[in-house]
Amino acid sequence: MAASSAYSGLPRFPNFKVHKLLGKGSYGKVYKVERESDKQLYAIKEADLGSMSQAERADAVNEVRLLVSISHHNVIRYHEAFLLGNKLCTVMEYAPFGDLRYYISKGAKKKLPFPEEAIWRILLQLCRGLQALHSQNVIHRDIKPANIFLCVNDLLKIGDLGIAKALTNMNFARTQIGTPCYMAPEVWSGRPYSYGSDMWSLGAVLYEMMTFRTPMEGRTIVDLRNRIVGGRFTPVPSGSYSPELISLCHSLLSTEPSKRPSPASILGSTAASKWLHVLPEPPAAHRPPARRWTSDGSSKAALLDTIVVPRDLKQLPKHLPPPSYDTDVVQPAQPPPPPPPSVSASVSVPPGGQRASSWCSCGAVPPPAVSRPSSVLGAAGVSRPSVKVVPGHSGSRPPTREPSRQPSPAEVRSILDNRRGPLPPPFPRMPNGAVSSAAAAAAAAAAAAVAAYQQRWAPNPQPIAFQAPRSIPYRRLSIS
Structure with missing residues (x-):
């Protein structure tokens, strides 16, 4: 498609809709255009390189080099340059007030x-x-x-x-x-x-x-x-x-x-x-990017390297700088969410329970250590030592995920204590090993809780295979 193909007296440019002619000079014509992808207005300067000498072609391409190199809000901004036939088309910032x-x-x-x-x-x-x-x-x-x-x-x-x-x-x-x-x-x-x-x-x-x-x-x-x-x-x-x-x-x-x-x-x-x-x-729309391009694609504060215009104009697009549109800037990808905290190897937490310690690679501050009373009444009325949980510490190796091990009754009770908060004072011992009715009721409730958690953590039974014979419908196949 040639740029000079007339459509209602105006040329055609790919990906742009031409509105009107803004002006003409010794090096070409300037048109007001609308970009189809973002519906923004730009100015395209069209220079016929086919009718120029090699020195004049270098002068025409020199404007692209300078527009790319100068990044200031009081200088017209460069957006894109492409070759359409023998005509160099430079897309620049549009000034709406003339x-x-x-x-x-x-x-x-x-x-x-x-x-x-x-x-x-x-x-x-x-x-x-x-x-x-x-x-x-x-x-x-x-x-x-x-x-x-x-x-x-x-x-x-x-x-x-x-x-x-x-x-x-x-x-x-x-x-x-x-x-x-x-x-x-x-x-x-x-x-x-x-x-x-x-x-x-x-x-x-x-x-x-x-x-x-x-x-x-x-x-x-x-x-x-x-x-x-x-x-x-x-x-x-x-x-x-x-x-x-x-x-x-x-x-x-x-x-x-x-x-x-x-x-x-x-x-x-x-x-x-x-x-x-x-x-x-x-405004933000008129602040040009701080980057500048060189022939090797890197950015620096100096002028763009001299664009050598080849004798064969078809090779010129390889030397032109890349496009620069605000609407084409790709937003940086969002950082991945932090990994979930792992479970300590020494204590496995049932689903829904609160972890006593956590492992966070982001450097989060661990919660303070929680200490329990000196003794806690066990399931059979036996006094057990208190449990002290130190966050971020689980022995000689870092915490790992081991959800397949079944927790012991003491570990389950420790987790329950951490979830329920401070415990009441321990029950008093009765003479001759006897316990009161309240203590017996509490022991029975603790034993029921342990049994419930043991059953909850037991692996699910294997599904019983379906014993009924499968009836596969007969399908006649015809081979021709």
Whole structure:
């Protein structure tokens, strides 16, 4: 099934239902889709690798590498990448409230300036997103309102890493690429540039939010270049916003990269500390996983290894990272229940009786030792020594299960005593070996109890075989 097969003017993607076209750029088109398995909305970016050169294919796949490597709630999250025909389809997080360009144009039409609180909320989130990118040695190279997306709860995300570049060993980029109005002076002049170019673009976005126009405008591309390289722009009118915000905007638009503040310095400044409380807390659905993938499947905090695009595009899916959906996370299996406590080898407990001692591998605290009176009247009126049960101790070996041995009358009486609680004082002895009627009755009751338990623990008799002859109905078999 080809991705370009039209269905009501929209392409088809396996396991996804296409809703509408969100936009198009130099590297492909972006669609709003719904995943059939979890009914969640996502954005699919479709790039035609068949019509690209090998270098352009590497740039298109580079966005997948960077999206997987950057894990931050202010950067658009990666979910999946697959090849459909000759087209690379990248499933990303969907921003339901569009991009910042729409809100700037809407405010310009209605002539309603942004509140300073809203500007600080957007600016500080952009600084956090750029800080996450720069910490991984990645420069975006195309920061502009169209690549800044708004999600629920005023959460902001940086997207479109198609032309972002990963710097190694603090090298400088030299490629002249980006949107003209938001390109830094060093990019226009062909000088090596680094993370400071993103900060100049951030200043241009901040200037546009405050004035509803770009800082440098020209009639021709040459005029625009001269204005940007010369640093000629109209300052933000004083009184419209606080002096700290205006000063920060002017410093970001400096022609010298060393004079521009970094994201960390902006977030740590005194002016920004007054507005940190307005930053939204990302909900659980917008918190990306902390894991990152490498080519061998392990996780680490560095960038994903470079994805080598083979000449044969059919081999590309083998090099793409695995999918990452919150709804596909398998919950860890519940631990097995602890084994039941075993019965001591010295004392066997009848069914329903309370064990005098237990063996627990989980380290449970055993119950305290129970001591009995000095003597207990036996079944025949003979005084027997008291029984003292020490939990967790049963001789020289650990307790084992031995339910087949029949308990003795003394053991049965000991178990009965443990179950019934403290015993009354022992019966007094009568002269000449005679016992009172109450003692005789108690002895008879004890003997009956012992007999009952002996009968209860006796093995069941073997079932009597059925002696009646079995009548097997005759069945005629025909062999043909």
